[in-house]
Amino acid sequence: MLLQTRDGPAENMFVVVRPTAHARGVRPLPLPRLGTPDTRSPARFLWWQARQQKGVLAFAVLMGVLTFGAQTVMPYVVGAALDSGLDSGLDGELARWVLILLAAAAVQVVTAAVGHRADVVNWLRAAFASAELIGDRVTVTGHNIGEELPTGEVVTTVANDALRLGEVYATAARLVGSLAAYVVVVAVMVPMSLSLGLVVAIGLPAVAAVLALLVKPLQARQAAQRETQGRLTTLGSDTVSGLRILRGIGGEKVFADRYRAQSQKVRQAGEHVAVTQSWLDALQVLLPGLMVALVLWLGARQAVAGTITPGELVTFYGYAAFLTWPLQNITESVQFLTRAVIASRKIIRVLSTEPATGTTPVRAAMPAPGAELVDETSGVTVAPGRLTALVCADPDQSAAVATRMARLDDDAEAGTPVRLGGVLLRDLDKAALRRRVVLSEATPHLFSGSLRTELDVRGTTSDDEILAALHVADAQDVLDSTPDGLDGELAEKGRTLSGGQRQRVSLARALLTDAEVLLLVEPTSAVDAHTEARIAERLAAARRGRATLVVTASPLVLEHADEVLLLHDGVVRARGTHHDLLDAPTEAGARYREIVGRSLDDDATTEDHERAGARRTEVAR
Structure with a gap:
């Protein structure tokens, strides 16, 4: 899920196609x-x-x-x-x-x-x-x-x-x-x-x-x-979202009976x-x-x-x-x-639903550009101008740290302070923080609409910049396979794309935010090794001079990182370059080599899955 804002808190992630020219009598949306x-x-x-x-x-x-x-x-x-x-x-x-x-x-x-x-x-x-x-x-x-x-x-x-x-x-x-x-x-x-x-x-x-x-x-x-209509809609949406699982366990009839019964109540x-x-x-x-x-x-x-x-x-x-x-x-x-x-x-x-990030007033001014982002609980530091990689045997632990550093839930993260330039994130203006710190989660969330509006969520990016981001994400095949190029329509949730293609579109979208601090969680986990190597090299070049944190265990990405952090039991146990940690004669070094070696085995499986996914996508088209 890509989290960012436009020009104000009232437009957080509310993606609306803005007409380039207003026809007579046509009122633009969203309403100002x-x-x-x-x-x-x-x-x-x-x-x-x-x-x-x-x-x-x-x-x-x-x-x-x-x-x-x-x-x-x-x-x-x-x-x-x-x-x-x-x-x-x-x-x-x-x-x-x-x-x-x-x-x-x-x-x-x-x-x-x-x-x-x-x-x-x-x-x-x-x-x-x-x-x-x-x-x-x-x-x-x-x-x-x-x-x-x-x-x-x-x-x-x-x-x-x-x-x-x-x-x-x-x-x-x-x-x-x-x-x-x-x-x-x-x-x-x-x-x-x-x-x-x-x-x-x-x-x-x-x-x-x-x-x-x-x-x-x-x-x-x-x-x-x-009330009964709302329950029916909920039941229908839950059934559709879990349809594959229902088919797998043979539960279609049970849910169909429930839907039929609720429909009769309506x-x-x-x-x-x-x-x-x-x-x-x-x-x-x-x-x-x-x-x-x-x-x-x-x-x-x-x-x-x-x-x-x-x-x-x-x-x-x-x-x-x-x-x-x-x-x-x-x-x-x-x-x-x-x-x-x-x-x-x-x-x-x-x-009246309270935001997960609370409704506390702004208590501090935004730090100057180039501030360091620090998670005090784990010791993870995202330094300005550096590409930092975070490695952990449990991917959920490292992903949780990256999510915490994006300030998504003040209540759940009350005991795990994160600071930007020495200032607690919960004291900062959320809209301004979203513009400076962007999180791209491991599971890409895509929306129906044109490829251009999917990538350019702020509506301020030129086509050349969009194409450059697609190049960094090695997503030229997505552009080629979409009718009408950037103006081609994507299906809801990107269903016409393979898992690797959806992930690369999500990465390109994150890059186009041009965030001061970019947090990427497993951005290449669904692509084959050759594609991952190209993305890693281009990503390091594209983000040079800005702060980037990549949660990954892939050596193809780690070798391009300026610094690698090894996370164990929620705390950074070692830091250095990829080769330094590989050669370290310590317990942390052994643990690092085990994690990276396991990732190499996973890459081969991922490559097979990516090829199969591409074939399924081609058949779907």
Whole structure:
């Protein structure tokens, strides 16, 4: 796993393809300046997100008010035009009312179209911002996120909850416009007919109150469905990640049965949601319809009695029918808000996960360039301008030291202080430290996307520099085998590459960070001896003048090291050049010769595996 940052802590390892030129209307990702979200409660989080997009949100609300305002004008104008025609015939006054009606319709059409675009922007802005916050948090929490939340839960948060949260902002304009329309309609109807005006003024809130009674059970059932869906996603991701093992032990049927059972639970939870939702949808049609019928019946009686004019009757009917639309919008907004609250709780759980490196404030300034990196517990020292190799009979011990020197877990490493230029790593700014100290682990983690974006994670490297790094890593064959070269697409986890190719791509990616201190864990363990020899020679030349630590037991790499450290029982027991340690007539020398000799035997096996892996990769292509 390559650990490094871009220009700030909010973009740690959040790899996004940045367009080189922005097309008209296309908004670049990731979104800039997200800030620190308020995670104290779902309401505070939703309000914080609203403030992040207050400009486009205010514009959408304005368009919503204008759309509904224009719509409220139409029934009044139609009624006035009808009375004018009945009283005066086809005269100029009727023509003026017709022109006003056309103008209102034009305003309604234009503002509705523009407002819909703004609604979509609000939805996408909130959804992408939430997904980006989750991605940022996942990358800085380290292994803690996997310990506190299942993988499927985190995936569902991005794939589902972020979109549900965005729906609130997509409907906000319609909600405000609907409320404004209700106020305007009541203000117009009451002076014309007090009784009919009160029917509408009281009837709409009463209908909304009845519908609101179903919201709480709907919310509870949606929350239950969300939980079962998260468990299903977790089960699916665990099954896929361990599919080879399951096939090897014949456990496919067991997991298939578990998945089928959990899938049925999701279906049942969905049916429970659908029952409540169907009642809500039915009442949304029935209750407003009853209110329209009541207004029409009362209005017709008043029109026959001469209390109101025929045009006013048409106006009342138009308003009663029109208000079913705002009522549906209000009910829909309440449903979306309910789902958004549930989604916010899930998102807050992810955002509240503490990073493995803690949240301690910066207590010291970064040391000047050229500082020495020292692990005080083991005695491992990475000196500036030198290529240092770390050898151990137990590769896990030496890898743990290198990982510790990259500051990945403050709690686990509290008793093993590491200093850069005499300053404890836990006291330094993490973003600045990630730029200066980079760790490349033994197991390469590759992502889907173009080869260029996979290698140039900071987006600042030229093609010549990328090609130079591929040359150092002896990965020209990767470039040749990828369609379209650097623009060719890599499959998820680099599945189309052999193990040795993935390792070399990971090494090239680490080299392109141009880190002041580069920590490489077994960077050549999956390649054959000839390739390893070329990489070792080129690596020493490429990193000349900068601090590099290579965890390895391969003599092909060790002979290029300026200094070799022998680690035993977690402590450095001997140091010197490769040949000095080979010739040392001490117990440490004997132990070193045993480790290196064992590595030579492993190299032959690795070479056979690399050839087999290359053949499998060629067949896969």
